[in-house]
Each structure stands twice: as structure tokens, then as C-alpha cells.
Amino acid sequence: MKGAVAKKLAVNALYIACVIGIVFGVWALAAAAADSEFVLPDIGTTFAALGDVFTLSDFWSGFGGTMLRCVISYAISIVLAGGLFFACSICKPASRLIGPIVSALRTLPTMAVSLLLAIWAGAKLAPIILGVLVLMPMIFSALTARTATLPIELIEVAKLCGAGRVRVFLHVTLPYAASALPESLSSAFSFGVKIVIAAEILMQTANSLGMLMYLSQTYLQTAMLLAFVFVAVVVSVASEYAIRAALFLGLNRFRD
Numbered sequence: 001m002k003g004a005v006a007k008k009l010a011v012n013a014l015y016i017a018c019v020i021g022i023v024f025g026v027w028a029l030a031a032a033a034a035d036s037e038f039v040l041p042d043i044g045t046t047f048a049a050l051g052d053v054f055t056l057s058d059f060w061s062g063f064g065g066t067m068l069r070c071v072i073s074y075a076i077s078i079v080l081a082g083g084l085f086f087a088c089s090i091c092k093p094a095s096r097l098i099g100p101i102v103s104a105l106r107t108l109p110t111m112a113v114s115l116l117l118a119i120w121a122g123a124k125l126a127p128i129i130l131g132v133l134v135l136m137p138m139i140f141s142a143l144t145a146r147t148a149t150l151p152i153e154l155i156e157v158a159k160l161c162g163a164g165r166v167r168v169f170l171h172v173t174l175p176y177a178a179s180a181l182p183e184s185l186s187s188a189f190s191f192g193v194k195i196v197i198a199a200e201i202l203m204q205t206a207n208s209l210g211m212l213m214y215l216s217q218t219y220l221q222t223a224m225l226l227a228f229v230f231v232a233v234v235v236s237v238a239s240e241y242a243i244r245a246a247l248f249l250g251l252n253r254f255r256d
Contacts, residue, residue, distance in 0.1 A: 024043060027040075027042075027043055028042065028043060031043070037222060037223060038220050038222055039222065040222065041222055041223040041226065045223045046223045046226045046227060046230070047227075048223070049221075049223035049224045049226070049227040050227040050230060050231075052224075052227075053224065053227045053228065053231070058212065059212065059228075061207050062207055062208050062209050062211060062212045063209055063231070064207075065205075065206075065207035065208045065209075066193075066196060066197060066200065066208045066209040066210065067235070069127050069128050069131070069196050069200075069208070070131065070189070070192050070193050070196050072128050073127070073128045073129075073130075073131030073132050073135065073192055073195075073196060074131070074135065074188065074189050074192050076128070076132050076136075077131065077132050077135035077136040077138075077139055077188065077192070078139060078185070080132065080136045080140075081135075081136045081137075081139035081140040081143065082139075082143075084098050084102070084136075084140055085140055085143045085144065085177070086169060088144065089147070089165075089169045089173050090165040090166060090168075090169055091165075099144075102136075102137045102140050102141065103137075105133055105136070105137045106137045106138075106141070108133060110130070110134065110195070110198075111202070113130060113133065114126065114130055114198075114199050114202050114203065115202070117129050117130055117199075118202070118203045123200075123203040123204060123205040123206070124205060124206070126199060126203055126205075127195075127196045127199035127200050127203065127205060127208075127210075128196070130195060130196070130199045131192045131195050131196050131199070134191070134192070134195050135188050135191065135192050135195070138184065138188050138191070139184055139185065139188055142180050142181075142183075142184030143177050143180060143181075143184070145180070146176065146177045146179065146180035147173055147176060147177050150172070150173065150176050150177075154172050154176070155168055155172055155173075158171065158172050178251045179251070181247050181251060182243075182244045182247035182248045182251065183244065185243060185244075185247060186239075186240045186241070186243040186244035186247065187240060189236075189239050189240060189243055190236040190237065190239060190240040193232060193235065193236045193239070194232075194236065196210075197209055197210045197213070197232055198210070201213055201214050209228055209231070209232060212228055213225055213228045213229070216228060
């Protein structure tokens, strides 16, 4: 068993190394073809800029502001999605009412909504609200899609045993839906980072990674811009894997 797990990890590590090698190879060729640090700086210049980024006080305040908005948006989305999922699970009329609303939220044009939120809520709150409007439907849809395959026999047996709607939700529906949480919640956070940063760039939010990226682009500091993008990508990927691993371990007893 341990040997199989070690082999799987080694194969995954090999694939990751190959992907990284391909990316850096294409980057090196593209930078040589562009032959301009304003268009595409080479790898060495970019990583030198990355080292400079970590010495900037503005970076740490911007990074902290962005991550705080991401975490707040993510937490609110989970609470709202969980509440709506609970309401839909125990009340069929609520399901018929909430379903179309969530579907409408999924189809909202993100950029247009961003501009409206900038007017209504301001540059600091708008990225958080936009993140909720995008992430909450994602999480809710993942939960409802999972429970759509819930065998009706399990619910009927629970009712025959005297379980009410709330107990059926807690002991049947929720454990069944739990297997969808590691993938949906982990990908939701990494996607939320992208949404929040995009909103910060558009709204020029103070104390944010988005604002730092915007300024780097304005002053043609392409290497610095790539360094900020690199930080955002690494944080997103690392957070996604960490959340997925934590949920797999925590919800292991609910897995099929």
C-alpha cells in the first residue's frame, strides 16, 4: 500500500516537473524572440524582480489586504451556500424559489457587475461582494448536483425510522454531499483569488495586489508585474491543495 502511494506521488511529481520545464522552456524562447524586457522579460530578470518584491512594504500590505478580502468572500460564500442548501433540502418550495435565483447569479456578466459594485459599494468592499456573487453559486451548485444522485431509498428509510426533515438532512443528505466538498471548496478558493484580484485591478483598490499589478502595468514594469502574478498563482495553487487535503482528511468517514 505504501509502495503504491509512493509510486503515485513520484509519478505526479514527475509530471509536475515536466510541466514546469515546458513552461520555462516556452518562456525562455518567447523572451528571446521578443528581445525586450518591456514586452516579456527573461526568467532571470523576472525572478530578480520577485526577490525585490518581498522587500517592499507595499507588497506585504497589498498582499495582506487581498488575502483578507479573499478569505472574507470565501467564508461568506460557504455560509450562504450552506444556508441555501439546507433550506432547499428541507423545503421543496424554497428549492423552487432559490434555484432560479442562483442560476441567474451564475449568468451575471462579471465585469459589468464589477463596475456597478464600484459605484454602489466602493473599491474596498466591491471585490468581496463580487467574490460572493461568483463563489456562492459555484458551491451551492456543487452540493445540489451531488445530492441529485442521492438514492431516494435512503431518505425513505430514515423517515420510516422516525427522522424529521432536519435529522434527515444532518444524517443522510449532508454526509452524502460531503464527498463533493473537497473538490468544490478547494477550487472555489483559488478561483476566488482570481476574481478578487481582477476586481481590485478594475477598481484600483488601495492596499491590494490588484493595485500593485495595475501600477506595474502603467509604468511598464513588466518583470514586476510577472512577479506579482507569480505570487498570486503560487498562493492560489498552494491554498487549493491545502484545503483539498484538509477536507479529504476531515471528511474521510463520509467518503463513498
